[in-house]
Amino acid sequence: MAQQNNQDTAVVKKNIVEEFMVGCRKGFYIGVEQIAPAMVLGFVIIQFLQITGLLDILGKLVGPVMAIFGLPGEAIVALIAAFFAKTAGAAAAATLFTNGVIDAAQATILLPATITMGTLVGHYVRIVVVSDTNKKWHPLLLAIPIIDAAIVMLLTRLVLVFMG
Amino acid sequence: MSEKEKKVEQKISWKGWVALIILVIAFSGVLQKNPGPLAALDFANLNGQFGTIYENINFKGAGGVGAREGFAFTLTLIPTVMLALGFINVAESLGALKAAEKLFRPLLKPLLGIPGIAGLAFVSTFTSSDVGAVMTKDLVEKGEITDDERTIFVSYQYAASAVITNTFTCGAPLLPMALLPVGIIIVLEMIVKILGANIVRFILNSKAKKNRLGGKEYGTAK
Numbered sequence: 515m516a517q518q519n520n521q522d523t524a525v526v527k528k529n530i531v532e533e534f535m536v537g538c539r540k541g542f543y544i545g546v547e548q549i550a551p552a553m554v555l556g557f558v559i560i561q562f563l564q565i566t567g568l569l570d571i572l573g574k575l576v577g578p579v580m581a582i583f584g585l586p587g588e589a590i591v592a593l594i595a596a597f598f599a600k601t602a603g604a605a606a607a608a609t610l611f612t613n614g615v616i617d618a619a620q621a622t623i624l625l626p627a628t629i630t631m632g633t634l635v636g637h638y639v640r641i642v643v644v645s646d647t648n649k650k651w652h653p654l655l656l657a658i659p660i661i662d663a664a665i666v667m668l669l670t671r672l673v674l675v676f677m678g
Numbered sequence: 679m680s681e682k683e684k685k686v687e688q689k690i691s692w693k694g695w696v697a698l699i700i701l702v703i704a705f706s707g708v709l710q711k712n713p714g715p716l717a718a719l720d721f722a723n724l725n726g727q728f729g730t731i732y733e734n735i736n737f738k739g740a741g742g743v744g745a746r747e748g749f750a751f752t753l754t755l756i757p758t759v760m761l762a763l764g765f766i767n768v769a770e771s772l773g774a775l776k777a778a779e780k781l782f783r784p785l786l787k788p789l790l791g792i793p794g795i796a797g798l799a800f801v802s803t804f805t806s807s808d809v810g811a812v813m814t815k816d817l818v819e820k821g822e823i824t825d826d827e828r829t830i831f832v833s834y835q836y837a838a839s840a841v842i843t844n845t846f847t848c849g850a851p852l853l854p855m856a857l858l859p860v861g862i863i864i865v866l867e868m869i870v871k872i873l874g875a876n877i878v879r880f881i882l883n884s885k886a887k888k889n890r891l892g893g894k895e896y897g898t899a900k
Contacts, residue, residue, distance in 0.1 A: 530768050537767025541760035544847050549759065550752040553851060557748030564743075600848035605748060608851035612747070618855045625852040626867045629845050630838045637807060637839050642832055644811040646818070651829045654878060659837035662874040669866055674857060 549601055556595055556605025560613070563591065569615075583667040584623060588615050592624050593631065593663070600632025623670045631663035690780055694773030701769045707859025721765070721860065725758055755850040762846040766805060775801045789872055790834055791879045792827045799831070807839035826882045834875035838867045 528536065563569035569588055577587030588610060596603020607624040610616045616624070634656065642655050703709060704721040717723050728736035738750045769775075783797035796817055803810035814831055817823045823831070838844060845864050846853070853860060 528771065530771070533768045533771040534764040537764035538760040540767070541763035541847075542756060544763070545752060545756035545759050545850075549755060549847065549850055550749060552848075553748035553752045553755075554745045555748075556851070557743070557751070558745050561744040600844060601851070604849050604851040605751075608751065608855070609743075609747075611852075611855050612751075613743070618857050621852050621855045622857045622863075625849050625856050626838075626845075626863050626870075628852070629841070629849050630867055630870060632844075632848060633839070637836060640807050641811045641836050641839060644808065645814040645828060645832050645835075647829055647832045648825050651878070651882075654881065655829070655833050655836055658833045658874040658878060661877065662837040662870040665873060666866055666870040669870065670858070670863075673862070673866065677858070 549605075552599055552601035553605040553608075555599075556602045557609050559595060559602075560591065560606055560609040564613070583664070584671045585620050585667070586616060589620065589624060592628060596628035596632040597634050599636070600629055603628035603632050619674050622674060623667050626666045626670055627663040630666050631659045634659060690776045691773055694775075694777040697769040697772035698774040698777040701765065701774055702861065704765065705859070705864065706861035710859065721762070725761055728754065751851065754854070758853060759847055759850050763843075766842065766846075770805065775804070778804070790830055790875050791883075792823055792831050795822045796827075796831060803835045803840060804842045805840050806843070807835070810835050810840075826886065829882060830875050830879045833878040834871050837871050837874055841867050841871065 560569070563572070569591065572590060573587030575587065576590045580587050580589050583589075589607070592603050592607035592610060594603075595606040604625065607616070607621055607628060611618070611621045638656065642652060647655065700719060703719055704724075707720065707722060709716050709720040710722050711717070712720070728738075730736055736754070738754050742750055779797045779801045782800055783794040786792050786794050786796055786800060796814070799810050799813035799817060802813060811832075814823075814828055814835070818825060818828045842864055845860060845867065849860075849863070856863065858866075
């Protein structure tokens with residue numbers, strides 16, 4: 515996107531209205547092609563875990579760890595889903611919210627976390643491998659987004675407390 | 679001055695600055711509760727509300743579960759993503775990224791320990807995962823940044839990747855219930871991205887120092 519704009523002087527540019535509509539169209543297709551499948555996946559995973567009772571068991575198991583971030587144990591599902599795809603993680607968290615498992619503040623804490631540590635495998639290829647980063651540091655690079663996610667949950671919790 | 683550097687030194691039009699400022703204001707939420715007409719600059723206000731069909735319940739209804747609820751929920755998110763990407767696209771076309779580059783260029787060294795030449799790649803990572811990664815590889819191959827600087831830079835890019843776009847698109851399911859404006863969420867993500875990169879920076883620097891003390895040549899090349 516950015517480089518195209520670099521040679522904008524000579525090229526006939528789209529006007530603002532056209533640019534806006536191009537962006538909107540992109541947003542629509544992202545919604546249909548990326549968000550909708552991830553939402554269906556996220557909501558079905560939670561539904562499955564809830565009907566089988568696995569959600570309760572999982573929640574109790576990791577409850578003490580998640581409590582550090584001000585979250586119930588069940589919230590781990592959102593983070594696990596995020597690991598595979600950011601949208602699925604956010605969708606799982608949204609389901610937990612609509613089911614009353616987490617409140618709005620806890621959903622807010624999960625939002626930056628699912629984005630920060632999300633799609634770890636896909637982006638490993640698209641960013642770490644494509645940029646040809648020194649292999650020696652790949653394990654460290656894989657750990658950083660997860661560390662970042664843990665910090666951002668604490669940070670968001672702090673901001674929420676601060677803002678009442 | 680390399681060719682790339684000359685390219686980014688080209689002047690930024692006032693439109694770029696105005697677009698950047700409006701974008702930051704719109705997503706920050708500062709004007710959301712403004713009683714006057716300035717509230718029209720706020721993203722959430724322009725995004726508006728769905729009509730209700732019963733009490734406070736919109737067309738999505740209440741109490742849905744499973745795949746059907748996931749789909750119905752998606753329908754409620756699409757307008758938000760459309761509007762956000764519409765705005766971002768306009769701002770980009772007006773040169774907001776170039777203006778942002780000018781702002782971030784001098785900050786790269788203190789924030790991440792990487793040279794200002796990486797500025798264009800840095801601002802590209804706001805809206806695209808792939809462009810930044812390709813540009814980073816390019817920077818190393820041209821000898822503009824070292825291998826260690828690349829590792830630090832990539833550790834920044836990797837977390838959240840295209841931070842602005844991803845927060846609006848991938849984070850869309852959580853935006854309706856978030857208690858903080860989306861701009862604040864993006865700032866928080868940026869802060870931890872920089873923190874995380876500095877963990878890497880610290881590890882790499884101490885390792886380099888140890889190697890130097892040991893009299894060993896520390897490879898900055900590949």
